[in-house]
Amino acid sequence: xxxxxxxxxxxxxxxxxxxxxxxALNDYCKENNIVINERDIYTDKASGKDFNRENYxxxxxxxxxxxxxxIKELDRLGRDMQRIKxxxxxxxxxxxxxxxxxxxxxxxxxxxxxxxxxxxxIVFELLSYMAQKERIKIKQRQAEGIASAKAKGLKFGxxxxxxxxxxxxVYAEWKEGSISAVKAMDILNLKKTTFYKLVxxxxx
Numbered sequence: 001x002x003x004x005x006x007x008x009x010x011x012x013x014x015x016x017x018x019x020x021x022x023x024a025l026n027d028y029c030k031e032n033n034i035v036i037n038e039r040d041i042y043t044d045k046a047s048g049k050d051f052n053r054e055n056y057x058x059x060x061x062x063x064x065x066x067x068x069x070x071i072k073e074l075d076r077l078g079r080d081m082q083r084i085k086x087x088x089x090x091x092x093x094x095x096x097x098x099x100x101x102x103x104x105x106x107x108x109x110x111x112x113x114x115x116x117x118x119x120x121x122i123v124f125e126l127l128s129y130m131a132q133k134e135r136i137k138i139k140q141r142q143a144e145g146i147a148s149a150k151a152k153g154l155k156f157g158x159x160x161x162x163x164x165x166x167x168x169x170v171y172a173e174w175k176e177g178s179i180s181a182v183k184a185m186d187i188l189n190l191k192k193t194t195f196y197k198l199v200x201x202x203x204x
Contacts, residue, residue: 003066005036008059009043010076018043021072028070028101036070049079051087065095068109072101074126081127088123092116139172163198164188171202 009021029036042059051057063069069091071077077084091098097109106123108116146168164170167188174184185195 003064003068004040005034005068005070006059006063007036007041007070008056008076009041009072010053010056011045012047014045016045018045021076024072024101025070028099034070047079051078051083063091063094063096066097067095068097068099070099070101074100074103074106074123075130081130084127085124088120092120135172135176138176139169142168142172163202164190167198167202171199 007025009018009025011018011021025036025041028034040062042055044053044055046053059069074084077087088098092108098107099109100106103126106119106126108119111119170179170184170187173179174181179187181195185192188195190198
């Protein structure tokens with residue numbers, strides 16, 4: 001049976017459109033003389049938090065050893081970095097070649113097993129970088145939100161309680177699970193009741 005080329009397109013909500021990804025796919029195929037049947041382009045309008053997506057599951061059922069899967073960006077596969085790693089391994093184990101339009105260095109077509117292994121290592125490093133970048137972005141948004149609220153004259157917490165200097169950063173690390181509540185209290189030198197009182201006011 002002749003090997004086939006498939007494409008997968010995903011946006012997170014029903015309101016978002018797929019035009020950007022479709023255009024990128026068409027341009028890539030034109031530049032590389034690739035022909036994809038319309039029925040072999042699978043699209044989901046669903047969150048990337050897991051892989052329980054109707055059309056993605058249908059796509060995987062049709063992929064065979066030697067087939068090629070094209071995606072625009074690595075995170076089109078999903079948002080969960082660990083699951084993307086597992087999915088990447090599963091696709092390669094299935095014998096599927098992967099093309100990431102925005103990151104050509106990750107393409108596994110016409111690569112040896114050793115080269116594919118090296119590419120997988122790059123994927124893992126890239127995913128770790130993306131995860132770290134997202135954590136920094138979350139902290140930045142939190143800091144900007146606090147600064148904006150202060151500029152409007154809003155005060156945080158009860159008048160009798162002041163926030164420790166590093167509270168926002170320690171709070172962010174605690175919320176994302178990087179440190180425990182006990183560790184956060186220790187860093188901020190706060191008692192349990194004061195810590196949770198500040199957290200409650202801060203979140204409101």
